[in-house]
Amino acid sequence: MHIVIIGNGISGTTAARWSRKLSDHKITIISSESKHFYSRTALMYIYMGHMRYEDTKPYEDWFWKKNRIDLIHDHVDSIDFDKQNLKLSHNGSLHYDKLVLALGSKSNLFGWPGQDLDGVGGLYHLQDLEYMESYSTGLKRAVIVGGGLIGIEMAEMFHSRSIPVTMLVREDSYWSNVLPQEESAMINDHINKHHIDLRLGVNLEEIVGDSSGKAKSVIVKETGEEIACGFVGLTAGVSPNVRWLKNTELEIGRGIKVNNHLESNIPNVYAVGDCAELTHPRPGRRGVEAIWYTGRMMGETAAYNICGKPVSYNPGLWFNSAKFFDIEYQVYGEVPTNMPEYMSTLFWKHADNEKSIRINYHTETKAVLGFNLLGVRYRHEVCEKWILDKVHIETVLQHLGLANFDPEFYKEYETELITLYNSQTGSNLTLNTKRGLSKVLAFLSK
Secondary structure, three states: OEEEEEOOOHHHHHHHHHHHHHOOOEEEEEEOOOOOOOOHHHHHHHHOOOOOHHHHOOOOOOHHHHOOEEEEEOOEEEEEOOOOEEEEOOOOEEEOOEEEEOOOEEEOOOOOOOOOOEOEEOOOOHHHHHHHHHHHOOOOOEEEEOOOHHHHHHHHHHHHOOOOEEEEEOOOOOOOOOOOHHHHHHHHHHHHHOOOEEEEOOOEEEEEEOOOOEEEEEEEOOOOOEEEOOEEEEOOOEEEOOHHHOOOOOOEOOOEEEOOOOEOOOOOEEEOHHHEEEOOOOOOOOOOOOOHHHHHHHHHHHHHHHOOOOOOOOOOOOEEEEEEOOEEEEEEEOOOOOOOOOEEEEEEEOOOOOOEEEEEEEOOOOEEEEEEEEOOOEOHHHHHHHHHOOOEHHHHHHOHHHOEOOOOOOOOOHHHHHHHHHHHHOOOOOOOOOOOHHHHHHHHOO
16 A cells, blocks of 8 residues: 655655554655755744754664665645545656645735745745745845744744844734733733834735835834835735645535545545644634644554554643743643633732733633743643643642643742632631652552
8 A cells, every 4th residue: 555645744754654653664754845854933043043954853774774664855836536536746656555734834815015026935845935035134124924933933033133123013912813901912022022023903905016126114004104114024924735636526615625634525535734623622722723733643643544444643741842032831721811600710920021821710620720931941741631621720729739741940839829818818828848759650640
């Protein structure tokens, strides 16, 4: 059997690796982006000089041949699903028995005038990084349109080279569709602290080009202001890279529709990662989740199903992590932007406005529901176990030391959190000071 995977990101690569672990089938990965799998999340560090491209490859180049995984650096022009055949730009055609579509995402474009000018780009592919690099020498100002995680990464990249940055964010506060109000306000302040020109509640009207077809400025819709710039970063989200398959028999919504075994409506065709849309996502989860860890889990799940070991995709408890300049971010479980009636929250913020802890819990049962952390690190496994076991908020507070994952000599804030809870509820909790790796392992083994 020949397993062909289109896309060598985390989901496609994981599908290949697990297919090899589970079988002796012939495996081929096709990618037009890069010859080898690299860590997409490390693109910014290449630009900032922290890493070289070769440092972002988790596996040596010889790994693929040793594990009998063939690599083709080419573009797939079309797919004949009836004949199970791929047409490639430079290498003719290729037959498959099982096909995994790991097509990733593409940067959103909303038909802005000037969006096709030179000096306008996103940040998703290796080619996007190379494009940014080509415009960075002598750049006087960059304008970034969009306020998500990609936008803040691009802002930090330019800032690392002392290139002035203006961010146009349509929301009234940074990432307010994801972060609760207090945390969003903290990130606004942190962005401004780094001398980024953050414009909130505004939209892009037009990108203006010069006589040679290069971007020279942007027009702000609400004010009519023209901001001179030599590069425009379009980071208003991403969407599944599936448009080229819209006119095929493949069932497509936002992404490629798949069941819980990640099978599409066409026999022997699977979809994983950013391009896949679950027809019946688990409660509290979305049909499309463009997250690194879900792509990895989908790749493994698809491999099991392809290799005759049926298993349903289960992403587990929601979590995510990121970094906003100097502030690390972690979220576990339920942390909505607006609290539903059944949910109570305990929110503590440090006086430096760069550290906060939020613990959500059920108002009636007091079972802990979610954690939102800025500038403080908690162990994933501990938080997940507390949430899945529906542990009482007061038990969690008394044993917060088990979760704390900050370095040994960092200041800890569990006592402040308990003091705040006591003042809000009239309780008289005290902190259990027993901690350490042995205590954590004993707790997790229960």
